[in-house]
Amino acid sequence: MEKKNFKTFLGFVLILLVSRICICCASESDVYCLKSIKESLHDPFNSLNSWNFTQKSICRFEGIDCWQSDENKVMSITLSNFGLIGEFPRGIRNCTSLTGLNLSGNHLYGTIPSDIAVILPFVTILDLSNNTFSGNITPGIGNCQFINVLKLDYNDLEGEIPSRIGYLPRLKTFSVANNYLTGPVPSSFKYFTAESFENNSELCGNPLKGCEDSWIWKHVDRASFIKAFVIGWVLLFTLVLVLCLFKFPAKAINKIVSLNIWKLRKKEHLTSGSEEELSSQHKILKLEKFVTRMSFTELENATSGFSEDYLVGNGMLGKVYKAILPNGWILAIKKLNDWENLEDEFVSEITTLGGLRHRNLLPLIGFCTEKQERLLVYKYMTNGSLDEWLHSNEVKAKILDFPRRAKIALGIAKG
Structure with a gap:
């Protein structure tokens, strides 16, 4: 009798499992991703009310854009100015095909996760601006190899800017303005303008003001700096004196001068001959x-x-x-x-x-x-395409009946 009851119970569990699998035609992981985001953030203005998980498709949710409307694979999440409160939603890692994340204009706090590249391995657009994130900017962002746009402005971030972020090959838009960052701007950010770094009072260096009168004197002992400066000049003077006394060979000097002249001429030739190529590269950078x-x-x-x-x-x-x-x-x-x-x-x-x-x-x-x-x-x-359906054979024409055509026309009118 007990054996029979166990078999009945096992069969009931299997039925529940199968029914659970068949509930969604979508990616279970992406559904769980959005559920975890909604549960982890406080939503005082009910901005996420459209996130009703009894629906078959999550692609109709406010702020959600899918790769395909019928497969529930989330491509990007845009929750800008939703009034959300909480820390960075780590459950977002379950949206495994996510390429764009915009959480700007909310009340998110805490630190930016150090494993951000693991949470968002394929992200191309990351906008966390206009929040209250604090702490240092994690160097882990430097592992987001596909990122094009990174906006961290108008937060409470502090410390120095990790130089490795500036070496990201696809990074075209970058901003850490209006924070509490300190130290020199790394040379890896030389292609970005002052707007990307403005209103950080302790930040200095190109393209901002020089560091001589700000950061360096607060972190380097002035006496040590003067000592190093004097020793450097003494060594340089000694080296010049030795070269003069032992008469640096004239042939070697002529060879160096000739080599420098050849390099200058080659540089002039390349510059004049590649103006068109530079113009093309400039256009690609804009695109x-x-x-x-x-x-x-x-x-x-x-x-x-x-x-x-x-x-x-x-x-x-x-x-x-x-x-x-x-x-x-x-x-x-x-x-x-x-x-x-x-x-x-x-x-x-x-x-x-x-x-x-x-x-x-x-x-x-x-x-x-x-x-x-x-x-x-x-x-x-x-x-x-829509053209194929509108000018199709009789079979497709029957499927695309008048009510469907009217719905399509209404969608086009809405833009």
Whole structure:
């Protein structure tokens, strides 16, 4: 009798497990991610009321943008000015495909996690500005290799700026203004303007004021500095005197002078001959402020060398390929045919779509300008384009009945 009861109980547990798995057609981890965010933050203005987890799709939640509307894979989270209170929500690590996080304009406090690169391994945009985060800026941000935008301004951060952050290869927008940072600005940030560091009273060095009258005298003993200065001059004078006494060989001097003249001429030649290349690089740097610049090799591998098997569309501007990245993400890549005559269209599409985010608009994710190629990378839409459905065969025409067409027209009117 007990054995029979145990079998019945085991069967009941198995049924519960199967039903639990079938509740969502989505990624369980991303659902848990959003649940943990909502539970860990105090929401006095009920800004997260739309986060109703009885719904099938989390992609309709306020501030949530998914890779595909039917798979519940979160691409970006934007909770700007929601009035949220609490520490950095560590449960966000369960959104395993997250590339954008904007928590600006809230009342978040505490320190920025030291393992931020583990929590957000693929982040390209991180905006924690206008909060009350305190403590030092963690050097762990320097491990976020894909980050393009980093905003930490208007917080209570202190200490020095980790130099390794400035060496991030994709970092184009950076701001730590209006904090309590100290010490010299690392040389790795030489391409950023003073606006990125302003209103930190103890911060100095290029591009801000020099450190001679501020930071250095507070951290270096003045007597030790004068001693080192005098010793350095004595050593330099002694070296010059020795060279003069032993008559530095004339041939060696002539060789050094000739080498320097050759280097100067070569530099002048390279400078004059590469103005056009520098102009092109300047244009690419501007475009990277809108969307991520991607590797041609990476995109080529994702389409098996732009194989015809991955071709999903062919238009006047170029061909569209389906790309599958190593991490499982599916993208659509538009390869321009005659890019030299379409350079203006290429730049216009990046500057226009790169700054727009709307649920009815296909998002532009990245671009590529390598090997005389011009590529635009979009989010892949599994159901094809609207044009295909509106001008399709009889089977699709029956599916796209009048009520659906009216709903589409309403969505277009909303923008």
